Amino acid sequence: MKNFFRNLGAKAQRWMSGRYGYDELSRALSTIALIFLLLACVPELKYLYVPALLLWIISLFRCYSRNLEKRRNERSAYLCVIGRIKGWFALKKRAWKDRKTHRYIRCKQCKAVLRVPKGKGKLQVTCNRCHNTIIIKT
Ligand SMILES: [Zn+2]
Structure with a gap:
């Protein structure tokens, strides 16, 4: 019996070799699929099981795919989007925290975000990125 499980582990390891595996995008897809499945328990939302199943299949497909290059590109695009969203929320959080002292x-x-002190009157601000000067009343 012990030998059987040892062989099973080795076979699973051999089967997974060369395959992409589980990453952040697959985890996100699985999580969304699980949320959709839970929502599908509500009778009015019962058809959410279809997108849940599709997302779960896509997640599994990505896991067992041998096209590593394409999966890596998908992952990096996903991380780029998530990074932008997280950066936006971090900026809003910082702006809320500094709302009494800075603007x-x-x-x-260049659309860069500049942090300017409040209550200093008329200021000439130079952008760090493009060196554009902005005159602003604080
Ligand atoms: Zn600029």
Whole structure:
């Protein structure tokens, strides 16, 4: 019996070799699929099991895929999007925390976010990225 499980582990290891495996995108797809499946328990939302099943199949397909290059590209695109979303929330959190002492403005030329102190009157602000000067009343 012990030998059987040892052989099973070795066979599973051999079968998974060269395959992509589980990553952040697959985890996100599985999580969304699980949420959809839970929501599908509500009678009005029962058809959510279809997208849940599709997302779960896509997640499994990505896991067992041998096209590593394409899976890596998908992962990096996903991480780029998630990074932008997280950065936006981090900026909003920082702006909320500093709301009494600082103001956040966007550079009109390069769209960079600039942090300016509040209550200092008329200021000339230079963008760190493009060196554009902005005159702003704080
Ligand atoms: Zn700029």
